[in-house]
Amino acid sequence: MTSPSACWHLSYLHRIEYEVVDCPGVLDPHNDALLSVGNREDTGRFVIVDENVYRLRGAGIRNYFAHHRVDARIVAIPGGEQNKSVQTYLSLLTELDSYPIERRAEPIIVIGGGVLTDLAGFVAATYRRGVPHIKVPTTLMAYVDAAVGIKNGVNLNGHKNRLGSFEAPQKVLLDRTFLETLPRRHILNGVCEIVKLAVVADLPLLEMLEADGAGCIASKFQDERGARLLDHSIERMLGELEPNLLEENLSRTMDFGHTFVYGLETAAGCDVLHGEAVLLDVLLSATLAARRGMLSDADLKRILDLVATLGLVVNPVHLDPAELWDSVQERMLHRDGAQRIPLPDGLGKCVFVNDVTMEELQAACKELSMVKQS
Ligand SMILES: NC(=O)c1ccc[n+]([C@@H]2O[C@H](COP(=O)([O-])OP(=O)(O)OC[C@H]3O[C@@H](n4cnc5c(N)ncnc54)[C@H](O)[C@@H]3O)[C@@H](O)[C@H]2O)c1
DSSP states (O other), rough: OOOOOOOOOOOOOOOOOOOEEOTTTTTTTTGGGSSHHHSSOOOOEEEEHHHHHHHHHHHHHHHHHHTOEEEEEEEEOOSSSGGHHHHHHHHHHHHHHHHOOTTTOEEEEEEEEEHHHHHHHHHHHHGGOOOEEEEEEEEHHHIIIIITTEEEEEEEETEEEEEEEEEOOOOEEEEEGGGGSSSSOOOOHHHHHHHHHHHHHHHHHHHHHHHHHHHHHTTTTTTHHHHHHHHHHHHHHHHHGGGGOOOSOOOOOOGGHHHHHHHHGGGGTOOOHHHHHHHHHHHHHHHHHHHSSSHHHHHHHHHHHHHHHHTTOOOOOOOOOOHHHHHHHHHHOOOTTTTOOEEEESTOEEEESSOOOHHHHHHHHHHHHHHHHO
């Protein structure tokens, strides 16, 4: 007689909770936010810092931990997409493994741009199957996007974020003063993500960008208008992310601008930043939406005028429909077999479409190239 095969069903709910906090003067020794999670006394911290930030703020970082009598192992790592690699990830893990941290009480701290926060988040997610971490974004891209969510990862085989995980930080500490030293190109790079958010999800943000965007860029977001614009942008971004943190729903508004020109920044010999690629994708998507009658000609012109007013660079990358189509195919794998392409349906609103054709893409490319030249 055969015994009936056994079957056990397991179910476990895991709550995700973390804070994104305005934290001016995060490196002021009297500010204890960086040490607000975990052990406070006789303790250590593994601190991953962007190399440029370390050059500019290294003394302040060392002084902070010395003041609090924390034994900090500070590791400076260069930013840049080429360093978002498995090699850098493994070298960080090896370094971390030579500096024992208590598994729960000594969170990893990362201070840097999106490349570093993505790398460090993945290190934290995988070391001992997960240790806590705190993120301090120092680029606009990380401040409004990369550091405030829970996704991390590294590139593999020339593909963006092919390895990665979802791992919530314990805290994200926002200090706008880091942006003071950020080169203008990287300020504009972050602005591209804010434009993306505005066009597809937030008309009032678009109006703020039209009114104050150029001034905010000039002041590197150091004045009150800059603070308001960033707070608004982050609030909207978090509002989009929170209900779908683990991306159970693959139709994501925040995938706008991440379909046709996805991952261009990892292409060999291509000097394009992530936000610059997103902007090109946003403009192409908006052109497609206009051709479908979802955006009026006036709406499309409004987007193009905003891009010009903000001084955003539309990178003169050849809009090759065949390559853009390949990107759509790759994204379809990521989106489980369907296009799920987010397009603006009127400014500040989003719909998902599944029927974009190669011919339509070709026509939109041609139209956008003509607009860019005129
Ligand atoms: N995880 C996510 O949800 C998410 C979202 C958006 C973007 N990203 C990722 O973010 C990455 C891009 O991030 P990034 O644009 O911040 O690039 P980055 O981290 O490479 O930083 C850009 C440059 O700025 C320098 N830098 C950083 N802070 C500085 C400062 N305060 N002053 C002067 N120089 C400074 C860095 O050294 C680097 O040269 C991409 O890999 C992208 O995929 C991730």
